[in-house]
Amino acid sequence: xxxxxxxxxxxTSSERILAAATSAFAELGFRGTTTRDIAARAGMSPTxxxxxxRSKEELLYAISLVGHQRLLAAIQEASAQGxxxxxxxxxxxxxxxxxxxxxxxxxxxxxxELLALTPEHYGEVAQLRHGIDTVFRSIVAAGVATGEFDxxxxxxxxxxxxxxxxxxxxxxxxDGEWSTEQVAAHYxxxxxxxxxxxxxxxxxxxx
Amino acid sequence: xxxxxxxxxxxTSSERILAAATSAFAELGFRGTTTRDIAARAGMSPTxxxxxxRSKEELLYAISLVGHQRLLAAIQEASAQGxxxxxxxxxxxxxxxxxxxxxxxxxxxxxxELLALTPEHYGEVAQLRHGIDTVFRSIVAAGVATGEFDxxxxxxxxxxxxxxxxxxxxxxxxDGEWSTEQVAAHYxxxxxxxxxxxxxxxxxxxx
Numbered sequence: 001x002x003x004x005x006x007x008x009x010x011x012t013s014s015e016r017i018l019a020a021a022t023s024a025f026a027e028l029g030f031r032g033t034t035t036r037d038i039a040a041r042a043g044m045s046p047t048x049x050x051x052x053x054r055s056k057e058e059l060l061y062a063i064s065l066v067g068h069q070r071l072l073a074a075i076q077e078a079s080a081q082g083x084x085x086x087x088x089x090x091x092x093x094x095x096x097x098x099x100x101x102x103x104x105x106x107x108x109x110x111x112x113e114l115l116a117l118t119p120e121h122y123g124e125v126a127q128l129r130h131g132i133d134t135v136f137r138s139i140v141a142a143g144v145a146t147g148e149f150d151x152x153x154x155x156x157x158x159x160x161x162x163x164x165x166x167x168x169x170x171x172x173x174x175d176g177e178w179s180t181e182q183v184a185a186h187y188x189x190x191x192x193x194x195x196x197x198x199x200x201x202x203x204x205x206x207x
Numbered sequence: 208x209x210x211x212x213x214x215x216x217x218x219t220s221s222e223r224i225l226a227a228a229t230s231a232f233a234e235l236g237f238r239g240t241t242t243r244d245i246a247a248r249a250g251m252s253p254t255x256x257x258x259x260x261r262s263k264e265e266l267l268y269a270i271s272l273v274g275h276q277r278l279l280a281a282i283q284e285a286s287a288q289g290x291x292x293x294x295x296x297x298x299x300x301x302x303x304x305x306x307x308x309x310x311x312x313x314x315x316x317x318x319x320e321l322l323a324l325t326p327e328h329y330g331e332v333a334q335l336r337h338g339i340d341t342v343f344r345s346i347v348a349a350g351v352a353t354g355e356f357d358x359x360x361x362x363x364x365x366x367x368x369x370x371x372x373x374x375x376x377x378x379x380x381x382d383g384e385w386s387t388e389q390v391a392a393h394y395x396x397x398x399x400x401x402x403x404x405x406x407x408x409x410x411x412x413x414x
Contacts, residue, residue: 028238032236156390156393160371164374166377167370171370178363186364194397194400196400
């Protein structure tokens with residue numbers, strides 16, 4: 001199903017292996033995937049694959065690390081595009097929602113297979129997750145400080161915001177009835193409602 | 208870790224096997240779990256286990272079916288406890304949120320291993336999931352009709368409400384900083400904000 005096609009032949013072997021491992025982990029789970037499954041999806045022999053990656057865990061670590069790094073960079077950039085907390089949260093939510101819809105296969109691996117990482121690798125990824133939480137937290141706290149947001153428990157609200165975005169990767173499929181853009185816009189509107197953004201709680205939050 | 212203790216010796220073998228399978232599937236994934244893993248956790252031989260359940264998939268089906276049936280019954284009962292759409296949504300959300308927090312291990316299996324069911328078993332479970340969606344949908348539609356709720360897209364809003372509840376089972380752990388009750392109450396408040404319940408969008412929604 002994910003065997004290399006002619007069009008993919010230009011990608012490097014390492015990229016092919018990472019893509020194959022991502023699809024296998026998402027479909028079969030980390031523990032349900034064998035090195036042989038990954039090699040078959042990458043269109044190479046297990047021996048050829050071994051040259052690039054020594055273990056399944058190393059592949060999961062590479063996928064998790066790059067996935068979290070890119071998501072963190074994307075939402076930091078999105079946050080900088082707004083001035084007020086409402087604008088910043090709207091921008092970050094749109095990016096966060098789109099990321100989990102568009103890259104739902106990668107996002108499922110990144111979010112649901114975390115505990116299969118070695119403690120050392122988990123620690124590194126946890127730091128990046130903490131960075132993602134910090135982006136949400138700084139915006140929500142700023143909105144509470146300016147009076148734009150109405151939030152009783154900043155920590156719980158930040159967990160809810162991330163949670164609603166992460167779960168998009170569980171249910172969203174690109175061949176479903178809604179587009180990535182629709183899902184991301186709806187997630188942004190929900191995020192603004194959850195923080196009680198003034199003037200956003202009613203229909204004004206909907207486009 | 209989940210081997211039978213003296214206290215558990217009074218439960219039936221079948222119950223022990225289902226509990227063992229639930230913990231194994233949640234920890235190792237359906238495909239990462241062997242029949243031997245389940246038998247070990249249930250404290251019995253694979254042969255003794257075979258008497259009760261013929262396959263891993265049959266166990267997953269039993270867990271999924273009972274899990275969905277009980278959740279559907281619980282939220283139908285919760286819905287009947289309110290009169291207005293706001294009361295009904297508040298009651299259903301409190302039950303739905305508490306269920307996913309309290310039974311987070313079972314809920315992870317029920318929600319994340321669905322695709323490992325046979326098409327026939329999947330179809331049966333999908334009908335129960337449709338029933339759960341119908342509970343949310345009837346309340347949200349009623350709230351829109353009475354003008355209590357401010358929702359543009361009932362379908363997307365219902366997906367968001369269920370999604371925010373389901374994801375509790377991913378991140379919640381009973382030994383964490385928040386209680387089941389706190390998480391359920393926060394989820395209910397978020398649900399009322401998401402539908403734009405009048406008089407609930409601001410601090411009135413918080414207790």
